[in-house]
Amino acid sequence: MNFELTEEQEMIRDAARDFAQRELLPGVIERDENAIYPKEQVKRLGELGFLGMLVGTEYDGGGMDTVSYVLAMEEISKVDASVSVIMSVNNSLVCWGVQKYGSEAQKEEFLKPMARGDKIGAFLLSEPEAGSDATSQRTTAVDMGDHYLVNGIKNWITSGGTASTYLLIAHTHPEKKHHGINAFLIDSNLEGISVGPHENKMGMRASDTHSVMFNNVKIPKENRLGEDGQGFKIAMKSLEGGRIGIASQALGLASGAYELALQYAQERKTFGKEIIKHQAIAFKLADMAVEIEAARYFCLKAAWLKDQGKPYGQASAMAKLYAAETAMKVTTEAVQIHGGNGYVKEYHVERLMREAKLTQIYEGTSEIQKIVISRGLLA
Amino acid sequence: MKILVCISNVPDTTTKIKFANNNTQVDDAGVQWIINPWDELALTRAIELKEDSSNSFDEVCVVNVGLAKSDATLRKALAIGADKAIRIDAEPLDAYFVAGQIADYIKNNPFDIVLSGIESSDYNGSSVGGMLSEFLDCPAISSMTKLEVDNGEIIIHRAIPGGKQVLELQAPFVGIVQKGITNEPRIPAMRGIMMARKKPLEVVSPVDLKALSHIVEFELPQAKASCRMISEERLEALVDLLKSEAKVL
Numbered sequence: 001m002n003f004e005l006t007e008e009q010e011m012i013r014d015a016a017r018d019f020a021q022r023e024l025l026p027g028v029i030e031r032d033e034n035a036i037y038p039k040e041q042v043k044r045l046g047e048l049g050f051l052g053m054l055v056g057t058e059y060d061g062g063g064m065d066t067v068s069y070v071l072a073m074e075e076i077s078k079v080d081a082s083v084s085v086i087m088s089v090n091n092s093l094v095c096w097g098v099q100k101y102g103s104e105a106q107k108e109e110f111l112k113p114m115a116r117g118d119k120i121g122a123f124l125l126s127e128p129e130a131g132s133d134a135t136s137q138r139t140t141a142v143d144m145g146d147h148y149l150v151n152g153i154k155n156w157i158t159s160g161g162t163a164s165t166y167l168l169i170a171h172t173h174p175e176k177k178h179h180g181i182n183a184f185l186i187d188s189n190l191e192g193i194s195v196g197p198h199e200n201k202m203g204m205r206a207s208d209t210h211s212v213m214f215n216n217v218k219i220p221k222e223n224r225l226g227e228d229g230q231g232f233k234i235a236m237k238s239l240e241g242g243r244i245g246i247a248s249q250a251l252g253l254a255s256g257a258y259e260l261a262l263q264y265a266q267e268r269k270t271f272g273k274e275i276i277k278h279q280a281i282a283f284k285l286a287d288m289a290v291e292i293e294a295a296r297y298f299c300l301k302a303a304w305l306k307d308q309g310k311p312y313g314q315a316s317a318m319a320k321l322y323a324a325e326t327a328m329k330v331t332t333e334a335v336q337i338h339g340g341n342g343y344v345k346e347y348h349v350e351r352l353m354r355e356a357k358l359t360q361i362y363e364g365t366s367e368i369q370k371i372v373i374s375r376g377l378l379a
Numbered sequence: 380m381k382i383l384v385c386i387s388n389v390p391d392t393t394t395k396i397k398f399a400n401n402n403t404q405v406d407d408a409g410v411q412w413i414i415n416p417w418d419e420l421a422l423t424r425a426i427e428l429k430e431d432s433s434n435s436f437d438e439v440c441v442v443n444v445g446l447a448k449s450d451a452t453l454r455k456a457l458a459i460g461a462d463k464a465i466r467i468d469a470e471p472l473d474a475y476f477v478a479g480q481i482a483d484y485i486k487n488n489p490f491d492i493v494l495s496g497i498e499s500s501d502y503n504g505s506s507v508g509g510m511l512s513e514f515l516d517c518p519a520i521s522s523m524t525k526l527e528v529d530n531g532e533i534i535i536h537r538a539i540p541g542g543k544q545v546l547e548l549q550a551p552f553v554g555i556v557q558k559g560i561t562n563e564p565r566i567p568a569m570r571g572i573m574m575a576r577k578k579p580l581e582v583v584s585p586v587d588l589k590a591l592s593h594i595v596e597f598e599l600p601q602a603k604a605s606c607r608m609i610s611e612e613r614l615e616a617l618v619d620l621l622k623s624e625a626k627v628l
Contacts, residue, residue, distance in 0.1 A: 007451045011458060011572050018566045049569025062569030267607060269624065346610060 005071070012053075012068040016075035019048060024080040029345050031082065031206040035198065037162060038083050038206050045087060046117015050076070054091045055099055059107055061115035066241075066303035070248040074296075077252025078259070081355040082206035084252065088245030089158045090114060093363075094121030094167045097238045098185060101226035110165050110185050122163035122188070123242075124154040124212060125235050132368045134169065134235050135178045139214060141170035148172070148184070148224070150192075150217040156362070160210030161195050163188050167225065168214075169235045181231035184223050192217035203354030240313045241306065242363050243320035247299045250323035250359035254295060257327075257334035257352040258288045264338055264347075281337055288330045295323040314376040320359075321369035327356035380550065381438045382425040385481055385495040385507060386456055387415035387471075388449040392500055398597045405501075405597070412452050417496025419459075419564040421556040424526055425494060426460040426565070434528040438462050442484060444469055444477045450580065457575035458567035464580045472590035474506035479588045481507070482514030491550035492533075497522060497557045508555035518552045524559035 005013070023044055031038055045051050054069055055061020069091065077084040098111045113119040130136035139152025150170055154160075166186050173180030188195075196211035226234050262285055265276035275281045298319035305312040331353035335342035342349045360366045390396065391411040399406040414422070422441060429436040441456040442465045443449045453464040467480045485493065493515070495508040512519030524543065525536035537544040538557055567575075609617045622628045 007454060008572060008576070010451070011455055011567065011575075012569070014455075015567050015569075015572070022563070022566070047568065048566060053569050057573065063573055064569060346613070 005067070009065075009068050009071060012064060013071035013075055015048065016050065016072035019044070019050075020076050020079040024076065024083055028080045028206075029348070029351070031080075032203075032351055033205070033345065035200070035205040037208050038080070038086075041080070041083050042086055042120070043117070045076075045083065049117075050087055051090050051117035051120070052095055052115025055095050055111065055115035059099060059115050060112045061095070061099075066244060066306045067300060070244065070251075070299045070303045073245055073248035074252040074255060074299075077249040078256030080206070081249055081253055081352075081358075082204045084249050085158055085204055085207050085246075086120065088242065088249060089123055090117075090121045092241040092245040093123035093238050094165065096241050097167055097183065097225060097234050100237070101183070101230065101234055102185065103222075105222070106185055106225065114165060119164035120159050120162055121165045121167060122157050122159040122212075123238065124157055124160075124166050124168045125239075126155050126157070127153060128155050132239075132364045134181070134232060137169065137171045137181060139168075139170040140174070141168075141172045141182055141184065141219065143172055144218075147221060148182070148219040150184075150214045150219055152214050154212045154214075156199065157210055157212050158207055158362075160212050161198065161208040166193075166212070167238075168219075169231050172231075173229070176229065178232040179229045181235070182228065183225040183231035183234040184219050185225045186217075186219055186223050188212075190217050190219070201358075203351065203356075203358050239363060240316050243316040243369075244299065244302050244306065244312070246359055246363045247295070247302065247316065247319035247323040250320070250327035250356065251292065251295045251299050253352050253356045253359065254288070254292050254323070254327040254330040257331040257349050257356075258285070258292055260347070260349055260352075261285065261288070261334040261337040264341070268339075268341075275337070284333050284337060288333055291326045291330060295319070295326040298322050314373060317364070317369045317372040317376070320364065321366050321373065324356070324359040324366055324369075327359050328353075331356040380434075380436045380491040381440065381489075382428065382436060382492045382494065383485065383490040384418060384422045384425050384439065384441045384456075384461070385493065385511070386418045386422070386441045386443045386449075386452065387496070387499040387501065387507075388412050388443055388445050388452045389415045389499055389501040392416070396599065398599075402596050402598065403594055407448075412448060414452055414456060414564075415496050415499040415501070416564070417498060417500075417556055417558070418494075419496075420558065420560050421494040421496055421554070422456055422459060422461060423564050424556070424561045425492075427561060428526070428528065429460075431528075434531075436528075440465060440490070442467065442481055444471045444480045444585070446470060453580055454575050455567060457578045457580070458571040459565050460571060461578075463578060466580065466582050467585050468582050469585035473592045474504045474510055475592070476588055476590040478507045478510035478514055480585050482511055483586045483588075484583065485511075485515060489551070492526075493551070493553045494556055495553065497555050508553050512553040515551070515553065518548060519555060520546065520548070520552060521555040522557045523554045524557050526554060526556075526560060 049062040053062035053064045057063040114121045141148040141150045168184045172182045192215045194213045199209040302315035302319040334349040341347045397406040425439045440463045441461045444467045471477045498505045522538045527534045535546045
C-alpha cells in the first residue's frame with residue numbers, strides 16, 4: 001500500500017492547478033452567466049495535452065495514467081466545471097472507446113485529432129426515453145448492405161454543438177435487445193444531422209449541451225466501432241471509465257468550494273472573532289474536510305484499479321456516487337458559511353453548488369449508481 | 380549557442396514559513412518546492428529563444444546547487460523545455476558558495492549566455508549573478524528586461540530608474556533577469572512532462588569551497604492584516620465593509 005504520488009503525478013496536478021488559476025479563473029463568472037462556450041480555454045486545454053492525456057503516445061496522446069487524470073480533473077473542476085466536463089467526455093467517453101475498440105484506420109482518422117485537441121468528441125447515448133437504460137434506445141441504424149441508415153434523436157449531448165466527432169450508439173437489431181446495439185464513429189457534419197438549440201442549464205452553463213437529430217443519415221460501414229452488436233458493451237465500458245472522470249469533477253467542485261469557505265471563514269468576523277473560531281462553522285469545515293478526503297480516496301482507488309488492469313466498474317460507481325453526494329453537501333455548506341456573500345455570484349460558491357447538482361444526475365444518477373453497486377454485490 | 384539558466388529551488392510562495400534549530404534553519408517539513416519565479420522567467424525566455432529558428436541557440440541547460448530535494452524542481456524545468464539539467468550536489472550555503480560551484484562547472488562546460496534571476500524568493504540575496512560574472516571574468520548585465528537576437532547581434536534592455544537602457548554586446552555574459560523579460564512562465568504540457576522522463580539530469584560533485592557567511596538567526600515579519608479584494612462594480616459593498624467590518628467610516 002502506498003499513498004505517495006510520483007513526482008510526475010505531482011507535476012501534472014500542479015500544471016492543472018496553474019492552468020486553472022491563471023487561465024480559467026479570469027472570466028469564469030461571465031462565461032457561466034452568459035453561457036459562453038470557453039473556446040480559447042478549450043484550445044489551451046488541447047495545447048497542454050489535457051484533452052488526450054489518457055490516450056497512448058503512439059496516437060498523439062499524453063500517455064498518462066488514470067491517477068494523474070483524477071488529479072488534473074480535480075484541479076480544473078475546482079475552478080471551471082464547464083471546461084472539465086468537456087475534458088472528461090473527450091478523454092473517457094470518446095477517446096477511450098476508440099483506443100480500445102477502434103481499427104487502426106479509425107484511430108488514425110478520429111483518435112489522433114481528438115487526442116491532440118484539434119477536434120472535440122461527443123458521446124451520443126442518452127435519448128428522451130433512454131439514458132442509463134441503454135437497451136431502450138429508439139435511435140435505429142438499419143443495415144442497408146453497404147451502409148447504415150440512422151434515424152432518431154439524442155438528448156443532453158455535452159459538446160453537441162461544437163464536437164467534430166460523434167461516438168453514436170444506436171439499435172441495429174432491436175429484436176436482439178442489447179446484443180443488437182452498435183457504436184459508430186462519425187463526423188458531426190454528415191448530411192441529415194441537425195443540432196437543436198443550446199440547453200439553458202442551471203449549472204455548467206458554459207459547456208454546450210444540445211439535442212442531436214438524425215434524419216436518414218448514411219453512415220459508411222467502416223465507421224462502425226467494434227464488432228456488430230458490440231455497441232452496448234462499448235457504451236457500458238465507456239461509462240465505467242467516465243464515472244471516474246465525473247467523480248473527480250465532483251471531488252474538484254467539493255474541494256474548490258471547501259478551499260473558498262476555509263479562506264472566507266478565516267477572514268470574516270462576527271461577534272468579535274473570525275467565524276472559523278465559532279464551533280458551528282469549525283465543525284462544518286471539519287465535516288467537509290473528512291468527506292472530501294474520503295471522496296478523494298474513492299476516486300484514486302478506482303483510478304488505480306483501472307491503471308492496474310483490474311476490474312473497476314464497482315469502484316467507479318462508488319466513487320461517482322460518493323463524490324457527487326459529497327459535492328452537493330459540501331458546496332451547499334460552503335454557501336452557508338459564506339452567508340449572504342455566498343448567494344452572490346462573485347464569491348463563486350453559488351456556481352459550484354449549481355454545478356454540483358449535475359454530478360448527481362449525469363453519466364448515471366446517484367440512484368443508477370446504487371443499482372450498479374447493488375447488482376455488483378450480488379455478482 | 381548554448382544558454383545556461385541558474386535555478387534556485389525555493390519554497391512555494393504561499394508557504395507558511397517556520398524555523399527550526401533555534402531559528403537558524405527553515406523548517407522544510409511539508410514545504411512544496413518550486414523554481415524561483417525570476418529564474419522561471421529566465422528559463423521561459425531561454426526556451427523562447429531556442430524555439431525561434433531565426434537564431435542559433437541550440438541548447439538550454441539548467442543548473443542548481445542543491446541536494447536531492449531539488450530534483451523535482453529540475454524535472455519541472457525539463458518538462459517546461461530545458462534540454463538538460465545539472466545538479467551540483469551540495470547544500471547551497473550562501474551566494475558565494477553557489478556562484479563558485481556554478482562557475483567551476485561553467486569553466487569546464489562553457490556556455491554563451493548564463494541567466495540568473497535578479498533575486499530569489501527565499502533569501503533574496505540578489506548576489507549570485509554578479510558573483511558569477513566575477514568568477515567567470517565576463518560582463519554581468521543586471522535588471523535585464525529584454526533579451527533579443529537581431530541578425531546575430533545580442534540586444535538587451537535594462538530597467539533603470541525612470542527609463543530603460545539599450546545595450547548591444549557579445550557573448551559570453553551573465554544576464555541577471557528582471558520581470559518583463561517574458562510575459563508569463565510556461566505551464567508544462569503533458570508531452571513535456573512525458574519527455575522530461577528521458578532527458579538527462581546529471582548530478583555532479585561540488586568543488587571544495589567555503590561559504591563566506593553563515594546564518595545566525597531568522598525572524599518572521601509582523602503579521603499583516605489580510606486583504607479582501609472588492610471589484611470596482613461593487614463600490615457600495617466596499618463602503619458597507621468599511622463601515623461594518625473595518626469600522627473606519
